[in-house]
Amino acid sequence: MTEIRLTNTLTRRKETFTPIDPDRVRMYVCGPTVYDRAHLGNARPVVVFDTLFRLLRQVYGPRHVVYVRNFTDVDDKIIARARESGRPIAQITAETTAWYLEDMAALGALEPTHMPRATEYIAEMVAMIETLLARGCAYVAEGHVLFDVSSDPDYGILSGRSVEDMIAGARVEIAPYKRNPMDFVLWKPSDAEQPGWDSPWGRGRPGWHIECSAMSLKLLGDCFDIHGGGNDLMFPHHENELAQSSCAHPGACFARFWLHNEMLQVEGKKMSKSLGNFFTVRDLLDQGVPGEVIRFVFLLTHYRKPMDWTRRKADEAAAALRRWRRMTEGVAPAPAPDPAVVAAVADDLNTPRALAELHRLAAEGRADVLLASARFLGLLTEALGDWARAGGADPEAAARIDRLLAERAAARKARDFARADAIRDALVAAGVIVKDTPDGAEWEVGPDFDPAGLEGVL
RNA sequence: GGCGUGGUGGCAGAGUGGUCUAAUGCCGCGGAUUGCAAAUCCGUCGUCUCGCGGGUUCGAAUCCCGCCCACGCCUCCA
Numbered sequence: 001m002t003e004i005r006l007t008n009t010l011t012r013r014k015e016t017f018t019p020i021d022p023d024r025v026r027m028y029v030c031g032p033t034v035y036d037r038a039h040l041g042n043a044r045p046v047v048v049f050d051t052l053f054r055l056l057r058q059v060y061g062p063r064h065v066v067y068v069r070n071f072t073d074v075d076d077k078i079i080a081r082a083r084e085s086g087r088p089i090a091q092i093t094a095e096t097t098a099w100y101l102e103d104m105a106a107l108g109a110l111e112p113t114h115m116p117r118a119t120e121y122i123a124e125m126v127a128m129i130e131t132l133l134a135r136g137c138a139y140v141a142e143g144h145v146l147f148d149v150s151s152d153p154d155y156g157i158l159s160g161r162s163v164e165d166m167i168a169g170a171r172v173e174i175a176p177y178k179r180n181p182m183d184f185v186l187w188k189p190s191d192a193e194q195p196g197w198d199s200p201w202g203r204g205r206p207g208w209h210i211e212c213s214a215m216s217l218k219l220l221g222d223c224f225d226i227h228g229g230g231n232d233l234m235f236p237h238h239e240n241e242l243a244q245s246s247c248a249h250p251g252a253c254f255a256r257f258w259l260h261n262e263m264l265q266v267e268g269k270k271m272s273k274s275l276g277n278f279f280t281v282r283d284l285l286d287q288g289v290p291g292e293v294i295r296f297v298f299l300l301t302h303y304r305k306p307m308d309w310t311r312r313k314a315d316e317a318a319a320a321l322r323r324w325r326r327m328t329e330g331v332a333p334a335p336a337p338d339p340a341v342v343a344a345v346a347d348d349l350n351t352p353r354a355l356a357e358l359h360r361l362a363a364e365g366r367a368d369v370l371l372a373s374a375r376f377l378g379l380l381t382e383a384l385g386d387w388a389r390a391g392g393a394d395p396e397a398a399a400r401i402d403r404l405l406a407e408r409a410a411a412r413k414a415r416d417f418a419r420a421d422a423i424r425d426a427l428v429a430a431g432v433i434v435k436d437t438p439d440g441a442e443w444e445v446g447p448d449f450d451p452a453g454l455e456g457v458l
Numbered sequence: 459g460g461c462g463u464g465g466u467g468g469c470a471g472a473g474u475g476g477u478c479u480a481a482u483g484c485c486g487c488g489g490a491u492u493g494c495a496a497a498u499c500c501g502u503c504g505u506c507u508c509g510c511g512g513g514u515u516c517g518a519a520u521c522c523c524g525c526c527c528a529c530g531c532c533u534c535c536a
Contacts, residue, residue: 032536039536044536076534080534161462229536231531232532232536234461234531236532262464262530263529263531265529271535272535274535302471302472304463304464305464306464308470312469316484319483323498352471353472353473357481360482417493421494424496435497435498436491436497437497438491
């Protein structure tokens with residue numbers, strides 16, 4: 001059986017992964033807060049853990065892997081969005097959830113086995129908070145329930161911080177009812193305007209961290225295999241989850257492997273609204289960047305390194321995918337992916353190496369193995385292939401392009417090269433890639449295609 | 459201030475003790491093709507080197523120490 005090695009944040013080392021139960025390999029990944037479209041940075045962990053999901057399914061069998069990714073549908077950001085837009089919360093979360101699934105599907109991400117919504121697990125959260133209170137890890141203060149960080153001698157073990165260090169330069173919220181500045185909210189009161197649920201501490205709503213502890217417990221048990229997310233979640237979110245779950249279930253492991261992906265940058269800089277380089281997955285798709293290309297670009301960088309999204313990489317990715325799609329057209333996939341590709345992914349998700357193996361297979365002309373191996377990575381699937389097939393233009397523009405090319409062919413036949421080249425230059429200027437073959441001209445639209453540029457050419 | 463990640467050939471990006479004078483892709487270069495191009499295909503290229511300075515070792519890009527730099531997290535935005 002393929003040996004899987006993964007870098008475990010808990011130990012900061014690459015370790016051999018052995019599931020607790022090979023018939024039921026369990027992974028939990030923190031999902032989105034649903035109040036707006038997912039931006040490109042949100043998509044990176046999705047693709048990273050989708051790749052891990054695919055690996056686990058390959059090694060242990062699709063029926064033996066349980067992957068949970070939650071939706072946070074109760075949160076102050078959502079409340080704020082509802083207030084400013086005047087729309088009901090349920091409408092916002094439902095719409096955003098649907099968008100998220102659409103956009104991630106466009107990246108070739110498989111749907112997790114379970115996608116629990118936080119609001120459906122309020123009872124479990126309340127129960128866990130009661131356990132934490134009973135065990136003396138939490139206290140009630142002014143309608144809030146807070147986790148008492150001092151009750152956990154291991155607090156900080158995941159993120160490598162000590163409570164003292166954190167307090168030193170901390171920018172934590174200083175609330176008067178906190179015993180310790182690092183204590184965090186498990187439950188907070190809601191006013192009449194805010195969503196709330198009845199609880200032993202009055203009508204209120206959960207803090208951010210408790211949902212993942214409660215939902216993972218319900219769906220995966222108190223000791224599961226892998227817990228993942230972006231490294232921005234390492235502290236405080238995951239640290240707090242770990243503290244809560246450990247206190248509620250002393251002696252249980254909670255999660256044995258913690259995996260964190262590095263952040264995404266855009267053209268060398270952090271993606272942020274203030275820098276003006278902030279964009280969503282949908283923005284990119286609407287600009288004509290295919291989801292498959294986005295996925296390929298993500299796979300090009302190891303998940304533990306910062307990934308720089310650049311236009312140039314997207315263009316290179318598109319070229320490689322076009323080539324491979326042409327090569328595998330009409331080819332039946334081999335029964336299994338190439339062992340070297342699986343081995344690369346099994347080695348701490350070394351997707352750059354896996355892509356290099358794909359290039360090797362292409363160079364060797366093994367189209368069927370290339371296809372099976374690429375699909376193992378979520379590439380060259382039928383679902384993601386429309387962009388490469390259709391040429392990418394709407395029917396009206398397509399007809400116009402065909403007409404122009406026919407005109408050009410006639411001009412070439414008449415050896416009126418000035419006219420032929422003028423037409424060609426116009427098409428190129430409009431972003432159409434014209435490809436002359438021995439059987440006549442073919443075309444497809446490039447990333448800068450602008451149908452308006454076709455008008456008035458003749 | 460605390461914590462973390464990383465600095466590899468023109469670019470991207472693997473490699474983490476010997477098979478590395480460093481995978482793979484891109485770019486460049488040569489050729490095929492073309493009326494000329496583009497696209498495509500074939501071939502070819504990266505000699506004193508892996509941020510800098512020490513050290514360990516028979517041997518280091520790979521381990522240790524120090525330094526410099528970049529980026530990120532601890533902040534609404536992942």
